[in-house]
Each structure stands twice: as C-alpha cells, then as structure tokens.
Amino acid sequence: MPLMSCFRRAAAITVLLFAGQAMAADPVVVSSKIDTEGAVLGQMILQSLEDAGVPVENRLQLGGTSIVRNAIKAGEIDLYPEYTGNAAFFHDQADRDIWKDADKAYEQAARLDREAHNIVWLTPAEANNTWAMSVRGDLARKHNLNTLEDLARYINNGGTFKFAASAEFVESASALPAFQEAYGFKLDSDQLLILSGGNTAATLRAAALNNNDVNGAMTYGTDGGLNALDLKVMEDTLGVQPVYQPAPIVRAEVLETYPEIREVLEPIFESLDLETLQRLNGQVAVNGVPASRVARDYLDGLGQD
Known part of the structure; x- marks a missing residue:
C-alpha cells in the first residue's frame, strides 16, 4: 500500500475513533412535563444521573404531554417521566380494560413503545396518579375509610357525605358513574358540589x-x-x-450507550409510593420549596437508608 494511502487510512481510523468517543460522550437530554410532579421526578432523574457520572443536559418542564412525547419520538430529548395510562392514548387503545391492571398496563406500554418507536420503559413507581375520590382525614379516621368499598358502605349506611367535583367528573361515564356502578352507591344532587373547570385545587380546597x-x-x-x-x-x-404509574422512558440507543441509567433509576422509582409522591409534590405546590431542592433532599435521604 502506498505511504500516502497508509496515512489517509490511519487518519480516517483516527477520525472515526474520535467521532465514536464524542458520540459516547453526548449528554443525555433529560426532560419532563411542566406540572409539579414532572418537575420533581425530572429533577430526581437529572440529579441522580449526574451523581452517577452520566453527562446530562437539563430540558426539564418542557411542556405538556404532547410536546414531550413528540420531542422524544423526534430524538430532541432522550429521557423523561411518563405515565403508563397515557400509552393507551398514544397507541389508540383507550377502550381496553388492560389499562386498569397495573402490571398489564406497564407491560403493554413497554411493548408498544419499543416496537413502534424504540423507546424503553424503565421501572415504574408504585404510585398511581389517576382520577380518585378522596375524603377529609378526620372522616376517614373516625369511620376507618381506606377504600372505595369502605366509602360505599359508609354512604349506604346513611353517613353524611357531600362531594366536590367538576362537571366532567360527575358526568363522564368513566368517572363518578363508573365508581358508583362498580361499588354500588349513589350520590344525589344535594350530595354534590359541582365546580367549574377541572382543577383539583378547587375541589381539594372545598373539602379541606x-x-x-x-x-x-x-x-x-x-x-x-x-x-x-x-x-x-x-x-x-x-x-x-x-x-x-410514573416511569422513566428513554430512547433505546441512549440506554445502550449508558446502560447504567437503568440501575441508577430503578431503586429511586421503586421507593416512590402514593404517600411519598403526595408529600414531595406538596412541598413544592403547598410550601413553595423548589423542585430541585425537594429532589436533592429525597435522594440524599435514600442514600442514608
């Protein structure tokens, strides 16, 4: 081989090696939705990966669901926390009962996204951030109310109950009517306070x-x-x-480059039950603590367990 060709070949190999190294060093673009929980979970992901030595780029609180969803599909972001139930709408399967079973919903979401978009769902949190019926704590403690079956029994036995909700919740077949049918209770019009809009802050305040x-x-x-x-x-x-259930989702090629992402995030999300997320979200929404501080304190606390 001529000497010049050898130099050219060596230079080409060197360029490829450096290009590969640069590609491997590309930061993981971490994003989240614009809401409180998105900020908290996004900060946990961002800070824990940074602690583990994974290079990251902060694109947190990018926007609503459609914005972050389109961004990860387009490769503009690499990783963000999503909810299993939303996959039903992403893949036009909202009418299937499979989404009401936590394990099946997760498996279906993971399979559909991997096949359609090469997106991987990592370990989910135990918490379930779905439409719910809540009662005042003093009422729950006095009558030992923990489940909707308990609440139905209380109402059917003549317990005093008045419920604040949006018109959508009261009228939508998948919300209050579905709860009433499944659990065998009925709220009359005088047991309902219907508030305009769908903001739960107003219904929470009315009950509190x-x-x-x-x-x-x-x-x-x-x-x-x-x-x-x-x-x-x-x-x-x-x-x-x-x-x-909230779970981190990540582009498969990014996970291949940084496989440690899975093991870093797994114990964090496994630790997030319903009460824990309520408490963390409350620190931000009610007490005004920055989401970055809430996440830092929680991660530091996990490290001490």
Missing part, C-alpha cells in the same frame, strides 16, 4: 375547608395538596380507573 359541608373531593392520586390539607385517597380496589 368544609365549604357547604363538603367532606369529599375529586382529586388525582398524587395531588400535592392531599397531605397538607389532610385528605385521604380512597383506594380503587376494583380497578375502575386506568392506572397511571
């Missing part, structure tokens, strides 16, 4: 302040105000609502 004798509220499972306002989520033991 006992406005118009309201002692129950439409909420989401991990609403930040629940603990702070002493409201308790009634467990949906029959699985009426789809399951919305």
